[in-house]
Amino acid sequence: MIITRVETFAVPPRWLLCRVETDEGVVGWGEPVVEGRAATVRTAVHELAELLVGKDPARIEDHWQLMTKGSFYRGGPVLSSAVAGLDQALWDIAGKTLGVPVHVLLGGPVRDRVRAYCWVGGDEPSAIGEAVTAQVEAGFTAVKMNASGRMNRLPTVSDIDAVVARAAAAREALGPDRDFAVDFHGRFTAAAARMTLPHLAPYSPLFAEEPVLPEYTHLLGDIVASSPVPIATGERLYSRTDVLPALQAGVAVLQPDLSHAGGISEVRRIGALAETFDIPLAPHCPLGPVSLAASLQIAFATPNFLIQEQSIGIHYNDGAEVLDYVVDPEVFRFHEGHINRPTAPGLGIEVDERAVRAADSTAPDWRGPIWRHSDGSFAEW
Secondary structure (H helix, E strand, O other): EEEEEEEEEEEEEOOOEEEEEEEOOOOEEOOOOOOOHHHHHHHHHHHOOOOOOOOOOOHHHHHHHHHHHHHOOOOOHHHHHHHHHHHHHHHHHHHHHHHEEEHHHOOOOOEEEEEEEEEEOOOHHHHHHHHHHHHHHHOEEEEEEOOOOOOOOOOHHHHHHHHHHHHHHHHHHHHOOOOEEOOOOOOHHHHHHHHHHHHHHHHOOOOEEEOOHHHHHHHHHHHHHHHHHOOEOOOOOOOHHHHHHHHHOOOOOEOOEEEOOOOOHHHHHHHHHHHOOOEEEOEEEEOOOOHHHHHHHHHHHHOEEEEOOOOOOOOOOOOHHHHHOOHHHHHOEEEHHHEEHHHOOOOOOOHHHHHHHHHHHOOOOOOOOEEOOOOOEEEOO
C-alpha cells in the first residue's frame, strides 16, 4: 500500500480537514488547523505531503520523524499543526487497514467511557447561571467558561469581582457534586493572576486554565506556588520539549491539543511524560469532528487522562457544527456527561465526504478578534 494523494478542505466555521488516499482505497482523515490561520496551515500540509506521496502509510513513526526533523527550521504552531493532521490520518489508515480502533494500536483501552465537559461562554456573569443549568439538565457533570473579557494589566476590585461573580454563579447552578473550570486565556499578567486566583478558591474550580501566555511559562512556578486553585495549561505548547517546563513548574493539568501538538504520535508521548510528573491529561479540543475523534482515541488509551473538552454547540461554531461532517453522529452521543468507547476501526468515525467537499472554501476567512483597552492599547484575547 502506498499514499497516492493528499487533499485539504477548508470548512465552516473555522476548520481545516485533510484526506490521505492510498492505492488500495483506504482513506485516512486528519484535522490540521490553527484557528485563524487555516490557509497558512493548508500550505504547510501540502508542502509536507511531498514527503508522503508514494510512501508506505504504515511507517507512521518514520513519517513523523521526517516531517518534524527533516528541515532546518522546526516546530511552532503552523508546522506542528500540519504534522498533527497528517499524523491523525496515518493512524486512521492504520486502524482501518487492521480493522481496529486506534486506541487498540496504542495498547488497548484503559476505560470504557470518557468524561467530557462543554463550554458555557462566560463573558457575561448574568448569563452563566442559565447556561450552566441547561448543561446540567442535558446530563453534563462539568462545564468550562471564560474568566473574563478584556483584562487590565493590574485588575481593579471591579475586575476581580466580575471574575468571582462568574464563578459564584456557576457553583450555585452546579451544586457541590459537579465541576466547572475557568479559562484565563492568557489574558492576565502574572501579577493579575496571582491577585485573582485566591478569590476563586471558595468556589473550588476544577482548574484555572492558561493564567498567563505560553511565552511566560517560566513564570508558572510562582503562580502555581501562590495559587489555591489547580493550574492547567498546554493548548499552545506543541511538543514534549514545550510542555516540560510547565510540568516542572507543577501545573495540575496538562492540555495538549491533538490538532496542534504533533498529532496522536506526539500527544501519546506527552501523556507518558506527564505521567512521570503525576499530572493528568485533559486534551484541548474546541475544533471539529476529526480532532475530537483523535482526542478520544488518546483518552481511551491514556492511564492519566482526566477529562475531554469538546466543541459540540460551542459559541464559536457559527455556520456549521461538529456533527455536520460525520455520517453517524451516534459515536459522539453523550451519556450522563460521558462518551462511550468507539469500536469502529481507525479514528472511529466516518467523515461525510460529500458534505466536506461541498463545504470546502465556503468557510469565512476567520480571524480572532482584535481587542483594545479604552486608551487604545492592544489587549490580549
